[in-house]
Every structure is written in structure tokens, then in C-alpha cells.
Amino acid sequence: MSPLLDMREVRGGYGDADILQGVSLNVAPGEIVAIVGPNGAGKSTAMKAIFGLLHVRGGKITIDGKDITGLKPNLIVQAGVCYVPQVDNIFREMTVHENLEMGAFLRSGDQTRAYDRVYGLFPDLKERRKTLAGNLSGGQRQMVAMGRALMLDPKVLLLDEPTAGLSPRYMEQIFQICRDVRDDGVALLLVEQHAKQALAFSDRGYVLASGANRHEGTGAELLADREVAEMFLGG
Amino acid sequence: MEWIGLLNYAVFMAIFICIYGLLALGLNIQWGFTGLFNAGIAGFFAVGAYASAILTTPEAAGRIGGFDLPVPVGWAGAMVLAAAIAWPIGKICLRFRSDYLAIATIGVAEIIRLVVKSEDWLTNSARGVTNIPRPFGDLPYVQSQLAYLALVGGILLVVYLLVERQIAAPWGRMMRAIRDNELAARAMGKDVPFRRLEAFIFGAALMGLGGALFAHLNRAITPEAIDPMVATFLVWIMLILGGSGNNRGAILGVAVVWVIWSFSEILTDQFPPEIAIKAKYIRIFLIGLMLQLVLRFRPEGILPEPQRGVSGKKDL
Amino acid sequence: MEFLELLNFYIIPGLVLGSIYALGAVGITLVFAILRYAHLAHGDIATLGAFVAFAAVTLLGLPVYAALPVAMVVTAFAAVGIDKLFYDYLRERPRIVTVMASLGVALMVRSLVQVIWGVDAESYIRGIARPENWWGIRLKDREIVTILTMIGLVLALQLFLMKTKWGKAMRAMSDNPNLALLSGVDNGKVVFLTWLIVGGLCAASGFFLGLNTELKSMMGWQMLLPMFAAAILGGVGRIEGAVLGGLIVGVAEEVSVIFIPSEYKAAMAFVILLLMLLLRPTGLLRGKVL
Numbered sequence: 001m002s003p004l005l006d007m008r009e010v011r012g013g014y015g016d017a018d019i020l021q022g023v024s025l026n027v028a029p030g031e032i033v034a035i036v037g038p039n040g041a042g043k044s045t046a047m048k049a050i051f052g053l054l055h056v057r058g059g060k061i062t063i064d065g066k067d068i069t070g071l072k073p074n075l076i077v078q079a080g081v082c083y084v085p086q087v088d089n090i091f092r093e094m095t096v097h098e099n100l101e102m103g104a105f106l107r108s109g110d111q112t113r114a115y116d117r118v119y120g121l122f123p124d125l126k127e128r129r130k131t132l133a134g135n136l137s138g139g140q141r142q143m144v145a146m147g148r149a150l151m152l153d154p155k156v157l158l159l160d161e162p163t164a165g166l167s168p169r170y171m172e173q174i175f176q177i178c179r180d181v182r183d184d185g186v187a188l189l190l191v192e193q194h195a196k197q198a199l200a201f202s203d204r205g206y207v208l209a210s211g212a213n214r215h216e217g218t219g220a221e222l223l224a225d226r227e228v229a230e231m232f233l234g235g
Numbered sequence: 236m237e238w239i240g241l242l243n244y245a246v247f248m249a250i251f252i253c254i255y256g257l258l259a260l261g262l263n264i265q266w267g268f269t270g271l272f273n274a275g276i277a278g279f280f281a282v283g284a285y286a287s288a289i290l291t292t293p294e295a296a297g298r299i300g301g302f303d304l305p306v307p308v309g310w311a312g313a314m315v316l317a318a319a320i321a322w323p324i325g326k327i328c329l330r331f332r333s334d335y336l337a338i339a340t341i342g343v344a345e346i347i348r349l350v351v352k353s354e355d356w357l358t359n360s361a362r363g364v365t366n367i368p369r370p371f372g373d374l375p376y377v378q379s380q381l382a383y384l385a386l387v388g389g390i391l392l393v394v395y396l397l398v399e400r401q402i403a404a405p406w407g408r409m410m411r412a413i414r415d416n417e418l419a420a421r422a423m424g425k426d427v428p429f430r431r432l433e434a435f436i437f438g439a440a441l442m443g444l445g446g447a448l449f450a451h452l453n454r455a456i457t458p459e460a461i462d463p464m465v466a467t468f469l470v471w472i473m474l475i476l477g478g479s480g481n482n483r484g485a486i487l488g489v490a491v492v493w494v495i496w497s498f499s500e501i502l503t504d505q506f507p508p509e510i511a512i513k514a515k516y517i518r519i520f521l522i523g524l525m526l527q528l529v530l531r532f533r534p535e536g537i538l539p540e541p542q543r544g545v546s547g548k549k550d551l
Numbered sequence: 552m553e554f555l556e557l558l559n560f561y562i563i564p565g566l567v568l569g570s571i572y573a574l575g576a577v578g579i580t581l582v583f584a585i586l587r588y589a590h591l592a593h594g595d596i597a598t599l600g601a602f603v604a605f606a607a608v609t610l611l612g613l614p615v616y617a618a619l620p621v622a623m624v625v626t627a628f629a630a631v632g633i634d635k636l637f638y639d640y641l642r643e644r645p646r647i648v649t650v651m652a653s654l655g656v657a658l659m660v661r662s663l664v665q666v667i668w669g670v671d672a673e674s675y676i677r678g679i680a681r682p683e684n685w686w687g688i689r690l691k692d693r694e695i696v697t698i699l700t701m702i703g704l705v706l707a708l709q710l711f712l713m714k715t716k717w718g719k720a721m722r723a724m725s726d727n728p729n730l731a732l733l734s735g736v737d738n739g740k741v742v743f744l745t746w747l748i749v750g751g752l753c754a755a756s757g758f759f760l761g762l763n764t765e766l767k768s769m770m771g772w773q774m775l776l777p778m779f780a781a782a783i784l785g786g787v788g789r790i791e792g793a794v795l796g797g798l799i800v801g802v803a804e805e806v807s808v809i810f811i812p813s814e815y816k817a818a819m820a821f822v823i824l825l826l827m828l829l830l831r832p833t834g835l836l837r838g839k840v841l
Contacts, residue, residue, distance in 0.1 A: 106735040332841040334589035342821035353814040516665040523659035
């Protein structure tokens with residue numbers, strides 16, 4: 001199958017220095033793909049490059065064959081990519097429902113189906129739709145963040161360390177939510193600090209180091225790879 | 236003799252430029268080097284003026300005083316009192332972004348204005364403090380003016396050299412580091428609030444000294460002599476136009492703005508009284524507009540801050 | 552002191568003054584929360600609004616209360632214009648530079664008022680208004696209108712912020728600007744709306760100060776400190792907090808006269824401001840701290 005999201009030989013960074021020295025990766029429809037690697041490998045930076053949040057100086061990023069390299073985030077959203085930042089990814093002072101409304105800000109007309117879909121995926125949120133998002137637990141906040149991103153009906157959802165700072169119990173819950181979202185027809189690309197767990201549950205994975213691809217394969221292959229295990233996974 | 240009059244006027248302006256120069260250096264320490272927004276310059280100026288006036292004048296009926304102390308003691312007292320008022324304000328506000336300091340200093344200036352206006356026993360209210368001794372005041376007018384100019388010029392030079400030395404020293408590098416990247420400076424173990432407090436107090440003391448020099452020049456100080464908003468704002472536009480972060484720029488800015496300000500006053504005084512009053516406010520409007528234009532078209536000022544960066548950052 | 556005396560001479564004037572502060576403080580809190588800087592020209596824009604209403608009364612011959620909406624609309628667009636001319640291009644620079652620009656704007660607006668209307672005190676209505684007596688409580692009509700209009704305007708604003716798409720966008724921008732931008736909110740439009748609202752509220756604040764006391768070119772500048780104290784007391788970003796803060800500061804100023812010389816009434820706001828920064832910088836209702 002041709003890839004949905006395709007990133008080829010992308011170079012770039014925030015200032016003058018290139019943090020990404022040529023990163024290539026792709027995501028096919030219905031896939032969960034994880035990016036892992038040591039600190040400073042450029043994992044989150046690669047994701048921000050896709051979403052137009054840094055200066056891309058080389059390479060090409062396409063979604064469904066359409067070139068989105070260097071576009072502004074709002075145009076990338078319209079092309080079908082949504083992004084959930086690692087921190088500050090909800091409106092704390094607004095209710096759960098209002099967070100979803102902000103997710104659909106660019107849409108006009110009736111959004112009933114979008115709400116039904118998100119509340120269907122996250123029944124917890126439906127119960128708490130009038131609660132201020134800042135008063136929710138960590139896992140629930142992550143649901144709000146993902147729900148907000150899903151309101152625009154993206155083809156690919158980018159998640160930047162969705163389990164950072166969460167307890168193991170919540171981590172499993174977030175992974176389950178990711179599967180549910182995938183089963184709902186959205187491909188996922190996530191950056192993960194918890195490499196072992198992430199590779200175990202993802203369809204495929206990329207190991208980055210020093211801003212470049214180091215290894216790639218299915219989750220099981222990478223977990224079995226001795227070099228990967230030694231280098232990044234702590235044995 | 237026309238040229239004597241011109242000379243007198245030039246000397247008079249030069250004295251004022253030196254006094255405002257002290258205020259601008261004080262603000263440069265606070266804003267230019269440390270990033271602290273002081274919107275109450277006139278308040279510290281007034282405190283210095285009254286402190287020195289009260290300390291050095293002979294006894295007067297109806298108000299505290301009669302200390303009759305030597306003039307240098309009065310000036311030292313002016314600096315100490317201005318610093319003492321800056322201390323608690325800085326202590327409370329410097330933990331936050333400078334917006335809070337801006338509001339609090341507006342408040343301080345306002346309270347000081349109220350005290351000066353209404354505390355008869357302390358400041359003699361609207362009648363003000365008179366008979367302030369003036370150094371070299373016994374000389375004939377021209378000589379006396381020139382001697383006072385030499386005195387304030389000397390003080391400005393000494394302060395300038397001291398500030399320049401501090402800025403080139405590790406202290407100055409640290410201050411710039413705090414201003415430019417507070418988090419990094421904090422991470423390196425700098426006590427950021429304390430350093431800021433130092434700069435705020437030091438700047439305020441210089442403003443107090445400026446006030447004292449002004450009071451002794453005029454031999455009297457009244458509440459009308461200090462228009463809080465205009466005085467504060469003039470110093471700001473002087474610093475921004477001259478180049479904040481650059482002491483020479485600050486003094487140049489003082490000279491440029493003061494010359495424009497004084498000559499525009501001479502100009503508007505030629506108008507018939509009806510228009511002259513309006514013209515006064517048009518001048519203030521234009522000084523406000525000038526700030527906007529500088530911020531827009533030359534935010535670094537006439538003399539930008541020298542790039543001390545490369546060598547400075549390395550040995551932090 | 553008798554209760555009614557306390558009520559009539561201190562509490563009620565305090566609530567009226569507090570309502571005037573509240574209108575200004577709501578604007579300050581909006582600018583603080585959405586644009587993230589302290590707007591020092593706030594008081595002088597209120598002065599402008601008060602004098603625009605004065606022009607509507609004297610030049611157009613409008614009834615006093617009809618001048619209020621006129622002043623609100625004119626001042627709202629004046630505020631938008633000030634933003635476009637003097638603040639907008641500073642958006643990429645450190646926010647404190649905009650604070651400085653706003654100090655300059657304060658001076659410019661005030662001197663403009665002084666050039667056009669002079670420096671003498673003016674009033675909307677000549678003559679003394681006698682208070683009506685309601686079972687011992689003495690209230691003037693204009694005092695009732697001041698308090699009710701403040702409540703009405705604040706409720707309308709709350710409704711706008713809670714129920715409409717762009718009201719929510721403003722809250723989102725205040726809450727998490729990066730995420731709001733990622734969600735596709737147009738920052739320029741939020742800034743425009745904010746100034747429109749803030750300018751209108753400023754005008755209302757100045758109008759009611761002029762109505763209950765008199766119009767002077769320094770009236771707004773002297774309200775700046777109490778308005779900021781009110782916004783910080785209530786908690787930055789909290790509309791209801793700004794109202795509460797405004798009322799507390801207003802009442803505190805009027806009641807303080809019992810204990811301290813009346814010249815120092817204005818110092819109450821400063822004391823409240825410093826105490827809040829010292830003890831609880833987030834304010835009574837847990838607002839933001841910049």
C-alpha cells in the first residue's frame with residue numbers, strides 16, 4: 001500500500017543548525033508507528049517538522065501524495081494531519097466540551113457526528129463534558145488532548161510523548177486508546193520515551209539517533225534486535 | 236550684552252543635562268542592563284530632593300528641620316533614602332515580570348506626591364522647602380553657575396566611570412546574562428532576584444542624587460517642581476532615544492531631548508497666551524509620539540548597546 | 552457610628568466608585584490575560600471616553616445617558632486604532648516594550664484631551680443632584696444607574712465569552728495561546744475584539760466617573776492604580792474577580808477615610824496591590840501571574 005504520510009530525507013532545525021540530518025519515515029493507513037531513540041535524537045523535532053513548526057531546509061513531506069513541506073500549521077491541519085503537543089495540550093480553564101469545540105474551530109456547520117465519535121471513543125469524557133479540563137486526571141487530560149485533535153477528522157494523528165509523566169496504569173490506558181483510535185480509521189505516529197512498551201504495541205518503529213535514521217522495522221523485529229536493545233533500550 | 240545671556244543659558248542647560256544625565260544613568264542600570272521597568276522615576280527624584288533639602292536647611296517654622304548639615308551629607312542622605320524606598324518595592328515586585336514593577340512604581344510615585352503635597356510638618360506642603368544652601372552660592376551669578384556646572388559635571392563623570400567599570404566587570408556580565416536569559420542564569424546558580432534588587436536600588440539611589448542636585452541648584456523645592464508623569468517620561472525617552480544599555484548613549488539622549496524640550500518651550504512661549512497653553516500639551520504629545528517613533532524605527536537608539544557578547548558569555 | 556450612616560456615607564459611595572473601577576479592571580484583566588502585558592494607557596483611554604461623551608452632550612445635544620453608547624463605540628474604535636498604530640508592530644518584541652509604548656500612549660491621549668478640552672473641570676449636568684431616600688438609604692439616580700449598568704455590561708460580556716464562538720476563542724487565547732493558534736484561531740481577530748471590548752469598557756468607566764464626580768484631564772490616570780489593584784486582587788484573567796476586586800477597592804478607599812486623612816484615600820489601592828503581590832499574587836479567584 002502506498003504510504004499516507006511520507007517524509008523523505010528531511011533536514012532542518014530551529015535556528016541555523018540542523019537538528020535533523022536527513023530523516024525518512026512513512027506511515028500507512030491504519031498503522032501505529034513509533035519513533036524512539038535516546039535523548040536529543042531529534043524525535044520530537046522530526047514530528048514538529050511534519051507539522052510545520054520548524055524550518056525545513058531539505059527533503060520533502062507529503063500527505064496522500066500532496067506536498068505539505070513548509071506549510072503553515074493551519075494548512076497542514078486542513079490537509080489531514082493533527083498534532084497533540086507533549087505539554088500544555090489542553091485548555092485548562094475550559095470545559096471538556098469546550099476543548100472539543102476549539103478542536104473544531106475551523107469547521108462550520110453541525111459537528112454532532114464529530115462529537116459523537118470522540119465521545120464514543122472516550123466514554124469517560126462524555127460523563128465529564130462539563131468539567132474543567134484542568135481538573136481531570138493525567139490520563140483523562142490526554143484523552144481531551146487527543147479528542148480535541150480528532151475533532152477535525154484527521155487522516156494521521158501525531159502524538160508527542162503521550163505517556164510522559166503518566167503512571168504505568170495510565171500508560172496502558174493511553175496505548176489502548178491509541179488502538180481504539182487506529183481501529184476507528186486514523187493512522188498514528190507517536191514519539192515515545194518508553195521505547196520498549198511503545199515498540200511492543202506499535203505496528204512499526206523507527207529508531208533515530210543524532211538526527212538521523214538508525215534502525216527501522218516492525219515493533220517485534222526492533223525489540224529482538226540486539227544492537228537496538230543495547231543502544232537504546234537498556235538491555 | 237547678548238552673548239552673556241546666551242552663555243548663561245547654555246550653562247543653565249548644561250547643568251540640567253548633567254542632572255538628567257544622572258537620572259538616565261540610574262534608569263540605564265535598571266532598564267538598560269537589567270530589564271527593570273521603573274515608571275516612578277519622579278518619585279525617587281522627589282525623595283532625594285526633599286531629603287537633602289530637609290537635612291541641610293537651617294531651622295524653619297512649621298516643619299521639621301534645622302539640621303543644618305553639610306551639603307554632602309544631604310546628598311548622601313538623598314541617595315540612602317531613595318534606596319531605602321526602593322528596597323521594599325523591589326523586594327515585593329522583582330519576583331514577577333517587570334509589568335508589576337511598572338505598576339508598583341507608578342504607585343510609589345503617586346504616594347510620594349501625596350506625602351509631599353499634604354504633610355505640612357515634613358515638606359511644608361505647597362510652600363515647599365526654601366533656603367536650601369547652594370554650593371558656591373556666594374559667588375557672583377555667572378561664576379556661581381559655572382562652579383555648580385563643574386560640580387555636577389564632575390559628579391556625572393565619576394558616576395559614569397563607576398557604572399562603566401561595574402558593567403565591564405563580572406557583575407555587569409552577570410546582569411546582562413540575567414536580562415537576556417533568566418532561566419540560564421538561574422540554572423548557573425545566580426541569585427536572580429537579589430541581583431535585580433541590587434540594580435534597582437542602585438539606580439534609585441542615583442535618581443535620588445539627581446533630585447538633591449536639582450533642589451540645591453534652585454535653592455528651593457516645591458511640589459510643582461516635579462510633574463511626575465512628564466519628568467518620568469522625559470527620562471525614559473532620553474534613554475530609549477540615546478540607546479538603552481549604552482551609558483554614553485544615555486547621556487547623549489539626555490542632551491538631545493533636553494535641547495529639543497527647552498527650545499520648543501522657548502518657541503511656544505512666543506505664541507499668544509491662548510495658544511501657548513495648548514502648545515504646552517502639544518509638546519507633551521509630541522514627546523510621547525517621539526517614543527513610539529523611536530521604538531518603531533530605531534529601537535536600539537542612536538548609540539546601540541555595544542556587543543560585549545562573545546567574550547562576555549564565555550567566562551560567565 | 553450608626554449603621555445607616557456607614558452605609559450612606561461610606562459603603563454606597565464605595566460601591567459606586569467600585570463599579571467604576573470594576574469596569575476598568577475588567578478591561579485590564581482582559582488585556583493582561585489575552586495580550587499578556589500591563590496596559591498603562593488604560594486610565595487615559597477612560598478619560599478620552601468620558602470627554603467623547605461630554606462632546607456628545609455639549610456639541611450634539613444628546614441626553615446624558617444617550618451619550619454613553621456613543622462614547623463606548625467611539626472609544627472602542629479609538630482603542631483598536633491605538634493598538635494598530637502603536638502596539639501591534641511590537642508583538643514580536645518582549646512584552647515589556649509594549650508596556651513602555653503604552654506609557655507613551657497614556658501621555659499622548661491625555662495631552663490630546665488637554666489640547667481639545669483644556670484642563671478645567673467639566674460636568675455633564677449642571678446643578679446638584681439630590682439623593683432619594685429609600686427607607687433611610689440615600690441613593691441618587693445616577694448611582695443606581697452606575698451600579699446597574701456595570702452589572703449589565705459585565706453580564707453581557709460573560710455571556711459573550713461563554714456562549715459565542717469568538718468569545719470562546721478569546722478565552723482559549725488567554726488559556727493557552729499556542730494551542731489556540733494550533734487550533735486555527737486567528738490571533739489578529741482576537742486582538743481586535745479584545746480592544747473593541749476594552750475600549751468600550753474604558754469609556755463606560757470614564758463616563759460614570761465623570762457623571763458621579765466631574766471630568767478632569769487627570770481623572771483616568773488617577774484611576775489606573777486602583778484599577779490594577781482591583782484586577783490583581785480579583786485574579787488576573789478573572790472577569791468576576793475584577794468586579795469583586797473593583798468593589799473591594801472602591802469600598803476600601805471610601806471607608807479608609809474614617810481612619811486615615813482623606814488625602815491618602817488613593818494610597819489604599821497601593822497597599823492592597825502590594826499586599827496581594829506579597830501574600831497571594833494569583834488573587835482571590837486564582838488568576839494568572841505573568
